[in-house]
Amino acid sequence: MVVAERDVQKVVLQWLNLQRNCVAWRNSKGSSRASSARFVRYGIIAKGSSDIFGIINGLLLVVEVKAPGKKPTEEQAEFIDIVNKRGGVGLWCDSVDVLEAKMKERGLI
Numbered sequence: 648m649v650v651a652e653r654d655v656q657k658v659v660l661q662w663l664n665l666q667r668n669c670v671a672w673r674n675s676k677g678s679s680r681a682s683s684a685r686f687v688r689y690g691i692i693a694k695g696s697s698d699i700f701g702i703i704n705g706l707l708l709v710v711e712v713k714a715p716g717k718k719p720t721e722e723q724a725e726f727i728d729i730v731n732k733r734g735g736v737g738l739w740c741d742s743v744d745v746l747e748a749k750m751k752e753r754g755l756i
Contacts, residue, residue: 697723697726
């Protein structure tokens with residue numbers, strides 16, 4: 648059975664919001680035509696920005712979610728690295744189990 652990234656993302660987001668020290672939301676990115684002449688972009692659209700943003704223990708949290716067996720692109724990995732280097736929490740996962748293990752390893756839960 649093939650699991651779609653959006654399905655993993657939904658479960659990861661639900662799991663994060665069940666943690667007592669965390670609030671998280673999906674980073675909806677995109678654009679639409681506001682008029683016949685211009686597009687409006689929405690969401691955090693920095694190159695490689697993560698799928699999920701949140702706050703955990705008072706820190707910025709970003710999580711890049713992938714389908715099982717997939718890995719982040721170079722731009723996504725760079726974005727996660729920037730967040731980590733500046734004191735936030737940047738992670739990627741392809742399942743809730745992987746995310747939980749990474750968060751436990753960092754002492755976040």
